[in-house]
Amino acid sequence: MTGFTPDLLNRCIACGFCLPACPTYALTKDETSSPRGRIDLMRALDEGTLPADDPRVREEASFCLGCRACETVCPAGVQYGDLLEEWRDQQWQGSGRPLVARLLMILVDARWRVRLLGLLRRHARTRGGRPEGPSLMLGCFERALFPKVSRAARRLFPELAAPAAQGCCGALHAHNGDSARGRRMAEELGRRLPGTIVTTSGGCAAHLSSVLGRDRVKELSRYAYERDMPGGAEPSRPAAETPPGGVPAETADRPRVALQDSCHLRNGLDVWREPRAMLERIGTYVELPSAGTCCGAAGTYALVRPRDSRRVLDAKLDEIEAAGVDYVAVVNPGCYRQLDQGLRRRKSRVRAVHLAELLAGERPRRREP
Amino acid sequence: MPAKTTATGEPLDAATLRELRAIVGAEHVRHADGDVTPYARDATPLFRARPGAVVHPASTEEVAAVLRLAGARGVPVVPRGAGSNLCSATVPLQGGIVLVLTRLDRILEISAEELLAVCQPGVTSAALADAAAAHGLLYAPDPGSRSVATIGGTVATCAGGLRGLKYGVTRNYVLGLEAVLGTGEVIRTGGRLWKDVAGYDLTRLLTGSEGTLGVITEVTLALLPAPETAGNGLAYFPTLADAGRAVTRVIAAGIVPATLEFLDARCVDAVEQHARLGLRRDAGALLIFGDDGEPAAVAQRLDRMAELCRDTGAIEVSVAGHAAESEALLAARRCTLPALSRLGSITILEDVGVPRPRIAEMVGHIEDIAQRHDVTIATFGHAGDGNLHPTCVIDKGDDAAGERAHDAFGEIFRTAMRLGGTITGEHGVGAAKLPYLTERLGAAQIDLQRRIKAAFDPAGILNPGKAGS
Numbered sequence: 158m159t160g161f162t163p164d165l166l167n168r169c170i171a172c173g174f175c176l177p178a179c180p181t182y183a184l185t186k187d188e189t190s191s192p193r194g195r196i197d198l199m200r201a202l203d204e205g206t207l208p209a210d211d212p213r214v215r216e217e218a219s220f221c222l223g224c225r226a227c228e229t230v231c232p233a234g235v236q237y238g239d240l241l242e243e244w245r246d247q248q249w250q251g252s253g254r255p256l257v258a259r260l261l262m263i264l265v266d267a268r269w270r271v272r273l274l275g276l277l278r279r280h281a282r283t284r285g286g287r288p289e290g291p292s293l294m295l296g297c298f299e300r301a302l303f304p305k306v307s308r309a310a311r312r313l314f315p316e317l318a319a320p321a322a323q324g325c326c327g328a329l330h331a332h333n334g335d336s337a338r339g340r341r342m343a344e345e346l347g348r349r350l351p352g353t354i355v356t357t358s359g360g361c362a363a364h365l366s367s368v369l370g371r372d373r374v375k376e377l378s379r380y381a382y383e384r385d386m387p388g389g390a391e392p393s394r395p396a397a398e399t400p401p402g403g404v405p406a407e408t409a410d411r412p413r414v415a416l417q418d419s420c421h422l423r424n425g426l427d428v429w430r431e432p433r434a435m436l437e438r439i440g441t442y443v444e445l446p447s448a449g450t451c452c453g454a455a456g457t458y459a460l461v462r463p464r465d466s467r468r469v470l471d472a473k474l475d476e477i478e479a480a481g482v483d484y485v486a487v488v489n490p491g492c493y494r495q496l497d498q499g500l501r502r503r504k505s506r507v508r509a510v511h512l513a514e515l516l517a518g519e520r521p522r523r524r525e526p
Numbered sequence: 527m528p529a530k531t532t533a534t535g536e537p538l539d540a541a542t543l544r545e546l547r548a549i550v551g552a553e554h555v556r557h558a559d560g561d562v563t564p565y566a567r568d569a570t571p572l573f574r575a576r577p578g579a580v581v582h583p584a585s586t587e588e589v590a591a592v593l594r595l596a597g598a599r600g601v602p603v604v605p606r607g608a609g610s611n612l613c614s615a616t617v618p619l620q621g622g623i624v625l626v627l628t629r630l631d632r633i634l635e636i637s638a639e640e641l642l643a644v645c646q647p648g649v650t651s652a653a654l655a656d657a658a659a660a661h662g663l664l665y666a667p668d669p670g671s672r673s674v675a676t677i678g679g680t681v682a683t684c685a686g687g688l689r690g691l692k693y694g695v696t697r698n699y700v701l702g703l704e705a706v707l708g709t710g711e712v713i714r715t716g717g718r719l720w721k722d723v724a725g726y727d728l729t730r731l732l733t734g735s736e737g738t739l740g741v742i743t744e745v746t747l748a749l750l751p752a753p754e755t756a757g758n759g760l761a762y763f764p765t766l767a768d769a770g771r772a773v774t775r776v777i778a779a780g781i782v783p784a785t786l787e788f789l790d791a792r793c794v795d796a797v798e799q800h801a802r803l804g805l806r807r808d809a810g811a812l813l814i815f816g817d818d819g820e821p822a823a824v825a826q827r828l829d830r831m832a833e834l835c836r837d838t839g840a841i842e843v844s845v846a847g848h849a850a851e852s853e854a855l856l857a858a859r860r861c862t863l864p865a866l867s868r869l870g871s872i873t874i875l876e877d878v879g880v881p882r883p884r885i886a887e888m889v890g891h892i893e894d895i896a897q898r899h900d901v902t903i904a905t906f907g908h909a910g911d912g913n914l915h916p917t918c919v920i921d922k923g924d925d926a927a928g929e930r931a932h933d934a935f936g937e938i939f940r941t942a943m944r945l946g947g948t949i950t951g952e953h954g955v956g957a958a959k960l961p962y963l964t965e966r967l968g969a970a971q972i973d974l975q976r977r978i979k980a981a982f983d984p985a986g987i988l989n990p991g992k993a994g995s
């Protein structure tokens with residue numbers, strides 16, 4: 158008896174339609190590193206035909222990016238993301254969990270430590286305790302790595318409260334084998350920020366929504382959309398004249414901008430038109446052929462499996478450079494770090510920038526090659 | 527019907543593994559339990575058997591060396607593309623090596639001048655079609671599984687698809703093959719010529735041979751100029767048999783459209799749950815009709831088909847507004863089988879074919895058989911070419927329902943044959959339909975098939991226990 162929900166596992170009829178969507182299958186062409194193959198491994202665990210300590214089973218639980226691209230293409234409605242959480246809950250106990258993930262989880266587990274993370278980084282913050290209206294989630298890594306993103310978000314939407322003592326949403330735990338703790342952390346954050354929670358991280362948005370419900374949680378581009386178009390108009394509508402947060406509609410120079418989707422935002426919440434529509438307002442939008450596929454950041458993946466992470470990233474960097482863009486916009490801090498580092502390594506002139514920064518009018522200079 | 531699980535994958539002996547590693551490189555030979563478990567099955571429910579090893583070759587030479595070794599040791603070899611077949615053709619029921627061709631995934635040439643493509647077997651159907659489209663050309667065969675199925679697999683099963691009526695099936699497009707026989711010899715059949723009658727037509731023989739005669743390592747395919755436009759329409763009918771009658775009338779009126787696909791109410795419901803196109807769920811059946819060619823001619827034929835549907839009692843008829851809408855409709859249709867799994871966790875799909883005028887009659891029989899055996903059968907299919915996919919949906923663990931489904935399908939096969947039809951129109955025989963093959967072909971033909979097999983594969987190592995072997 159293992160911890161898989163039978164209904165989730167039985168859904169897959171092994172049609173293989175998910176194979177072409179999977180980045181690790183594209184790298185290896187090996188069924189065992191495909192979504193269908195991984196579900197088979199889970200089944201074997203469930204049926205007891207493979208032991209929990211089978212080395213390949215362990216390897217695949219870790220090699221999977223968790224990007225959930227397999228989920229959106231699955232006609233049978235298999236919820237792979239949930240299955241993966243259940244799988245890692247079993248495999249990544251104690252010493253089974255990658256060391257980096259363990260350290261990070263300890264780091265963000267207490268509110269004071271999260272606060273400490275951002276203390277010296279001048280991220281956005283407002284005073285007071287429990288805010289009444291909508292508030293900005295600061296994120297645990299974003300506040301440390303990219304404090305400028307929350308500052309930009311506050312400039313765009315001054316109505317957002319940003320108390321520093323809000324903690325971590327628990328996505329890190331949920332994706333690294335402790336989904337129960339991940340849920341509790343999301344619930345706690347929900348109590349501390351009782352109104353609408355706006356986040357600049359697609360990954361956090363998906364996890365928080367799965368616990369608190371979609372109405373409570375808005376990723377930034379979605380929030381901008383709804384604020385701009387009351388009544389929740391669908392973003393396929395042509396861009397309105399007045400951009401959100403009073404950004405000048407016509408800047409003299411309209412940059413060429415591409416987007417890297419956040420996997421969980423796109424595959425988990427179906428939010429992908431919104432950031433594109435926003436970018437069209439400030440520049441010429443260029444769709445990368447692989448905009449919707451994982452950049453290899455994948456939460457802790459880039460730290461746990463740097464070599465595979467780079468293999469996934471490399472093809473994308475080629476594409477970005479070939480696209481002739483000024484910026485590649487991101488909507489998730491993990492993608493930000495991944496693309497920023499990748500582009501720097503290559504000495505590319507293209508800059509990675511968060512959507513919030515671009516909307517707030519920032520135009521970082523192109524790097525000299 | 528209990529799961530047909532055999533062998534736990536007798537591991538290959540150390541010497542054989544060592545030699546395999548020397549041929550393809552150590553990282554391309556896997557034999558640990560966890561490595562090979564996902565190769566124990568394909569897209570067919572209930573059949574499972576772990577191979578002794580999984581080998582990923584990267585060239586014709588490597589394939590040949592593996593087959594020579596396997597022949598000498600008497601080890602079974604099961605060629606495999608994407609493993610999307612629906613007749614357990616890639617389940618290694620006798621153990622041995624699963625030889626995966628997905629690393630051979632290069633398109634070698636697309637020639638607009640000669641209207642042909644040359645590619646390796648691991649390229650997917652969709653990738654080849656896209657590459658052809660970029661040159662203004664059409665690769666016509668489009669099985670529902672086109673995004674995943676490999677060219678090698680579609681040739682080895684002679685896959686059909688949604689355009690079969692007007693364009694035929696895979697065999698109509700295979701000009702030449704490179705294949706490695708069971709002996710390790712490499713042969714090249716056919717070639718770039720549209721006319722070539724030198725010798726027996728081994729290209730056709732290998733096409734549809736399900737990996738039992740040779741391993742296909744290169745394929746030359748015929749392309750067509752891409753049609754200017756394509757369009758589709760929808761017609762809802764009270765029953766599937768009504769839709770079947772409309773199909774017969776369309777063809778009798780001298781129209782041979784690209785697409786005539788039908789789905790019963792259960793299928794429509796499942797597809798709509800997945801794709802959310804706004805399909806009507808209250809009708810008994812849906813017919814998708816479509817054609818391609820010059821815009822004016824397409825519009826005219828769509829109108830004519832719409833009219834014929836109305837005359838046959840359609841409840842509602844509409845024509846898709848633009849190409850994207852049309853493509854979304856077909857994409858949704860391709861997902862019918864997996865979408866049906868929303869009704870139950872095991873979907874057993876069949877693939878009978880009948881002469882076209884007998885479609886409505888066959889549909890009636892299927893409904894009757896389902897009722898008598900107390901099983902849920904949803905039916906969809908390529909109505910235009912007489913190919914039906916009655917699909918039984920049961921819950922995992924309901925063995926009694928499995929048995930009833932088994933009996934129902936036995937009766938469906940026999941009914942199809944009585945109407946002058948076949949047990950499989952496009953999915954193949956594999957192990958799943960082997961029990962019915964003698965009934966379909968007769969003893970003399972089965973014997974001949976075995977002798978042919980022995981000539982290609984004297985050691986009997988290639989996909990034993992499948993198709994005619």
Ligand SMILES: Cc1cc2nc3c(=O)[nH]c(=O)nc-3n(C[C@H](O)[C@H](O)[C@H](O)COP(=O)(O)OP(=O)(O)OC[C@H]3O[C@@H](n4cnc5c(N)ncnc54)[C@H](O)[C@@H]3O)c2cc1C
Pocket residue numbers: 171172173568569604605606607608609610611612615616627647668669670671674675676677678679680681682683684685686687688735736737738740741742743860861863864952953989
């Ligand atoms: C949802 C769904 C829809 C489908 N729709 C259709 C459809 O519309 N029409 C249709 O015809 N089929 C359809 N199929 C069935 C299946 O996709 C086809 O049979 C396809 O041709 C299999 O290709 P593959 O690469 O997956 O081959 P596999 O499943 O890997 O192999 C199929 C057979 O080919 C042999 N083989 C594979 N590669 C080689 C090679 N290089 N050399 C020699 N032998 C080889 C194998 O041994 C096996 O016998 C569908 C399947 C699914 C799951």
Ligand code: SF4
Pocket residue numbers: 168169170171172173174175176192193196227230231232233234235864
């Ligand atoms: S597409 Fe869905 S049902 Fe098909 S193999 Fe993948 S997960 Fe399973």
Ligand code: SF4
Pocket residue numbers: 178179180181182191192195220221222223224225226227228237
């Ligand atoms: S989550 Fe991403 S990497 Fe993992 S199986 Fe699905 S598509 Fe592949």
